[in-house]
Structure formats: structure tokens, C-alpha cells
Amino acid sequence: RSGTADRSWLPAMGNSDAHRDPDPVGTPQTVVLADDLTREAIQEGLRAGRSYVAESKLVSLTFSAAGAKGEHAGIGERLRVARDTPVTVRLEATGAPRCTVRFVTDQGVLFTSAPLPVSGSRTVEWSTTAQYAAYVRAELRHETAAGPVPGALAAFTNPIFLGT
Template sequence: MANADERAERGSESPFPPRRMAGRGSGWYRGDCHVHSTYSNGGELTPEQLSAGARAAGLDFIATTEHNTSAAHAAWGSHAEGLLVVLGQEVTTRTGHWLALGIDPGQVVDWRYGLRDDAIDRQLDQVRQAGGLCVAAHPHAPYPTGVFVYPYQKVDVVEVWNGLWASDLPWNADNEAVLAEWGRGLAADVHGGRWRPAMGNSDTHLEGQIGTPHTVVLAEELSADAVLAGIRAGRSWIAESAAIELSLTVSAGDRTAGIGERLRIGDEPALVRVDVRGVPSGTVSFHTDRGKAHREPLPGHGSGVVEWRTSAAESAFVRIEVRHSEGHMAALSNPIILS
């Protein structure tokens, strides 16, 4: 049962979940923004089961993203205690799926179109007018309508890691292809002044999938608006599970920037520092606008600090990937911009 502050956030009689969790200030919050229940075809879990699974996976928030319906929005009000539930929808157009996150209660986004209909812009604008976020979902999904044909420039964020289609491991060749595609475009986007952050979600349909992977977001508070603002700004990284912890900073002189931020350093050398926990015998690689620039191993116990030096002349940005010894992804970050 929700506490008094949570009921006040949504109105005592509202069936919808609160938009804000009281008493949760600035911090890093873990969340899965692509989740399906029995309200979606293929979904086998009820909202109650999903909320329990989310808490067990160490999540602070989830987004309800049923296929082309808002019917589940009102089902979450009684299952949101201690868990922020962002209202959303998976919009399954004929030439790609996208996530509408942070839409109004009961809002339904039209999906009955394809690339040649020139209709997606109007739907994207409606989501943004509601304060929401538009995410390209599983761009290389292995079925015809799941492949995202629209230009990434139309959306706000790209789901580079989707857990549903990864078989026994939460990482596969389709995710690898999306990450490479997003990474290649990042240099041009940073140069152009507007880059699109990456995020990762489970695309849960079945038991045991939720939170694998998920996005870790720096937000001013645990609220829908603050979490979406953090994702929109790229102040986030992607984790395979809650067992993995990561921090990334770049410092020059007495100035330091974190993930999603910009560090103005001129000609000064910059120190990139990565702190990783939970990836035994893994590797950390540093990626810039010139591709993979550096790589170092992690110790066998899984916790380690790796440092690397660069400059704005050498690197327009720095992002990292952390992989298990077998090569599949454990965590990856959005960039820190250098200028």
C-alpha cells in the first residue's frame, strides 16, 4: 500500500502510479524502461509480478511499455510502493519500434504507419509535448517490423542494448551491431552539437528477464521528470545487472566532469578514471571519436581502477565499455565530452 506522500503525488483516488517517490533526492538510480506485462501479446507476468521482480533485481524504477495500448497504466497504482513506474508505450510501426516514455495517463500513440507515410514526426512531437522521451527500440531486432528504419536523428535516445533477443546471454550480435552503428554516429553528432544518448533495457516478457540489462541514471530525485531528464542528457550508463558498479570521470587541473557532461580543458592533459566492480577478469576499453583508443584488463576479483590520459586535441569525447573475459558486454557508458 502506498504511503501518504505517494498518494498525495497522484491523488488519493487515482489508479495511476505516482510520478515522484517522496524522500529520494539526488543520486544514481537503476531502471528498466522497456517492460511488458500480460497487457502485451507475449507478456506472461502481471504488474504485481513485475514489480516484485524489479525490486528483487535491485531496480528503483521501471517504465510500463505495452504494445500500442495504455490499458496497463491504471493497473500500476496499487503496485508502485517504493518503485517509480514511468508511464509509456512501445509503438510498433511497420518499419521499426520506438518507446514513448513519460506520456500522460491513458495517452495512446498511433502506430499505424511506416517510413514512407511520413507520419512519425507528428507522433514524436506529441510525446515530447507531453514531456516525454522518444527512444529507438531494438534497432536490429531479428524480424522485419522490428528493424528501426527511421534515422536516429528523429529520436532522443537509442536503445543499444536490448536483453530479449540475446538468447542465453544478455548480449548478442544484434546488440553489437547497434552499438557499433551508434558509436560511429556519435563523433558526427558531438561535432554537430547534439548527440543522442544510449540506453539499455530488458524488453521483459517472461519471468527472470527484468533488469537484464538496465540503465543507471543520475537524477535530481526519483521522479519521472528527473529520471527522463537524466536519460535525455546522457547522464547514464548501462549495466548487465545490479551486481555491477561503475564510475567514470575526466579531470584536468581542478576541474572534473562525469558521464554525460562536458569538460572544457583547452590544451591541458586530461586524466580519465574508471572504477569498476563486479566483472572478474574483465576488460575496460576506452573509445573516442577515433575508435577504440585504449584497453586494460581487470583483476580476477572483479574490482579495479583503470586510468588513461588524453587531451581535447586527441579526443572529442571518451566513453567506456566493460566486457567479461568471454567478450560479451557487462557495462557501457555514455560519453564525457571534451572541448
């Protein structure tokens, strides 16, 4: 799949592989941002990468990036800004108690939040530039028992691409 003229990428998808009890059906699931509830609109949303994967229907998120002059882009889209233009990346999460938010770029993990409150809802922002990060995607991770290893994924997004 060609996400842009200069990059090739395959959008991430999640699905369950349940064969018998106690394997749950429907976890994880792919949430598609579609213009309509038709098959064509959903497939177009998937092809464009306008989707995220969540461990259950309880986890919901909104992920966006905005430039200094009001430009904006969502999951699977490109924020067309100059390389040195400040970009604010924003994730609104619900249904993810005590999870951390991580912003992952072509340079690796560049931001990790404090744990979300027990309510599971918070908005997290991070500032960058297209020069520093060619893309940004978000992860919600559960707490880890101990050590530096990140916790299990609660959700993750496809990327937002930055730059012209």
C-alpha cells in the same frame, strides 16, 4: 537531442525484452545519475545522458574526466579544457570479475586494460587531450574465449565530451 552546440547525439539506454521463460526481466538495465528520485529528475538525467547501461545490478561504475587545473566532468557532461590540456579519464568498476575496460573515442578504441581481478573491482585511468579525443566513453567487456574479438558487454557509458 543536442548534447552541445556543435554536436547532436542520443543518449544510450538499455532494457530487457522478456516475453517468456527463460528470458530474464531487468537485464540489461539503465543506471541514471539523477539529482533526486523524482520522475522529473530521472527524466532530466536521461535527457542529459547522465546514465550507463549494465548487464545487472551487480555491475556498478563511476566514470569521470579531470583537467590539469582541477576541472572535472562526469557521464553526459563536457570537460571544458583547451585542446592541448592533459585530461585524465578514470573508471571505477565493481562487480565485473575478469572484465577488461576499454575507452572508446571518436578515433575508436584507444585504451584496453588488463583483465580486472576476480574480485571484479578496480580503478583504471588513461591520459589524453581534447585534441586527440573529442569524447570518451567506457566499456566493460567479459573475457573472450579466443581470438581478437572483444567479449560480451558487461556495461557501457554515455560519453564525456572534451574541449571547449
